[in-house]
Amino acid sequence: MAKRRVKYFFVAGETSGDVHGGKLISAIKRIHPNTLFLGHGGENMKNSGMEILEHTDTLGIMGFIEVIKHLPKMIKILNETVDIIAHTKPDRIILIDYPGFNLRLAKHIHYLKIPITYFILPQAWAWKEKRVETMKATLDQALSIFPFEQEWYQSKGLLTNYIGHPFVETIKINESTEEYFNRHDLSSDYPILLLLPGSREQEIKLHWPVFLTTIDLLQNKIENLQVVVVPAPGITLNDIPRNFKIEPNARKAIINATAAIVSSGTATLECAMENTPIVVCYKFKLLSWILIKFITNIRHASIVNLIANESIVEEYLQNKMTPTNLVTAIQPLLDTSNTTRKIMLAKFDTIRKTLGMPGVYDRAAEAIVSRKNENLKI
Secondary structure, eight states: OOOOOEEEEEEEOSHHHHHHHHHHHHHHHHHOSSEEEEEEEOHHHHHTTOEEEEEHHHHOOOSHHHHHHTHHHHHHHHHHHHHHHHHHOOSEEEEESOHHHHHHHHHHHGGGTOOEEEESOOOTTTBOTTHHHHHHHHOSEEEEOSTTHHHHHHHTTOOOEEOOOGGGSOOOOSSOHHHHHHHHTOOTTSOEEEEEOOSSHHHHHHHHHHHHHHHHHHHTTSTTOEEEEOOOTTOOOOSOOTTOEEOSOHHHHHHTOSEEEEESSHHHHHHHHTTOOEEEEEOOOHHHHHHHHHHBOOSOSSHHHHHHTSOOSEEEEGGGOOHHHHHHHHGGGGOTTOHHHHHHHHHHHHHHHHSOOSOHHHHHHHHHHHHHHHHOOO
16 A cells, blocks of 8 residues: 655745745655645745745735734635645644744644644744743744744743754855856955845835935945845835846845845844844834834844844844934945954854754754654654
């Protein structure tokens, strides 16, 4: 009799989750090639062999007001997801980040008794600590990517496995620095400022005008400043000056930049991993900002500062995100001999040493498969 194929149901609701999901699927397939994958995700997960039911393009919503506006649609998707899981009966459900949706889903499907793995945990240590109770009640397995999370979650009663951060993985770049510079007509004699304004339309609307004004001011201060911008997939940037270089590959742009202005998010850590000094900024719509200030309990906004538990990089949030502030903060980082820059890079080195060794996705896959085997005879 033929061996039954194991089936995993994944849920990734954002671009970053899709990237992690695609690599995790590939790692699981290296252990068990004859495995079925279905669920919500994007192009990376699709290319890794998953059947996409709901695309990340329709799921990526951020901010309290934005979520409320799209609430009927999200409730419909949630209910449909519960029905699909009940009908398809996967062997394990793997949730990736996206806690607003995924924790609600976990509660709704708990009655099905299908084991749930959560990869890239909700940042309950920052806000909504009560989410831990839902996680303890619904999760079979919790896989953490930050070194401080395991101790924090386990102190709250949730057994957690720290597997390292995905950014430690070595990824080959198919282009040398010389080739990159030639393609963009860049010179190594002058600083290169990278702009990472965000990955969502609502972020771009608030950030991009500030970024443009910042560059106008900087170009009056720094002769021959070179500017590279990375638009997120599916995002339109309007009024891009002709002298800006547009690079679709964020990692290539980060590696070859002198410094970067970055919207708070995972890109801040990616810059630290590649030793690119940064200034962090972010704006919310006003009501979202008021609510965030009311319910969060952390001192830092960027992942870099959170991991270090100190202010390594400057953060300019909401009203402090002004062109003048950004110019003042980024200017010394564009000077390779500046002491502020050198101190930041030394701190980055310390952070990198805390994030584990390469093989994160393989360790995650092995943990998932091993846990599944404890509950299921293949």
